[in-house]
Amino acid sequence: MEEKTKYAAVVLALLAGFALFCAGRFSAQLSAAQPWQVNAAQVPAPEEGQPPEASEETGSYPESLLPGEVININTADVYDLQRLPGIGESRALGIIAWREENGFFQSVDQLEEIYGIGPKILEGLRDYAAVK
Numbered sequence: 001m002e003e004k005t006k007y008a009a010v011v012l013a014l015l016a017g018f019a020l021f022c023a024g025r026f027s028a029q030l031s032a033a034q035p036w037q038v039n040a041a042q043v044p045a046p047e048e049g050q051p052p053e054a055s056e057e058t059g060s061y062p063e064s065l066l067p068g069e070v071i072n073i074n075t076a077d078v079y080d081l082q083r084l085p086g087i088g089e090s091r092a093l094g095i096i097a098w099r100e101e102n103g104f105f106q107s108v109d110q111l112e113e114i115y116g117i118g119p120k121i122l123e124g125l126r127d128y129a130a131v132k
Helices: 002-031 078-083 089-103 108-112 121-125
Strands: none
Touching: 078 089, 108 121
C-alpha cells in the first residue's frame, strides 16, 4: 500500500507542477502587450503648401489619398509617395533616389525613368501627383 501512495504523491506533484506552469503561461499571455488597433478615422486635407501632419488619433499617416489631394513628388517623403496608387516602398525609394541624384522633377512624365514605373502606372498617377 505504501508503494501506491509514493506513486500517487509523485503523480500528484507532477500534476501540480503542470498546473502551475499552465497558470503562469496563461498569466503571462494576459499581461503581454496587445497588438495595435487601427482607427479608420478620416483626417482633413492639409492646407495648401503645408506638409501633412501625423494624425493625433492614430499617430500615423493616412494610408490612401484624401479626396482632391495631390502629392508633390519633389517634396514628398517615402510615406506620402507610398500613398500614390501603384507606388510601394521600393518605387518610393527609387523616386527619392532619382530626386537626390538628378534634382527636382520637371514633369510627372519623368517618373517613367524610375525602375518599375511604366506607362500604365504613370497614367494612374497623373491625377494624384504634381511637380509644384
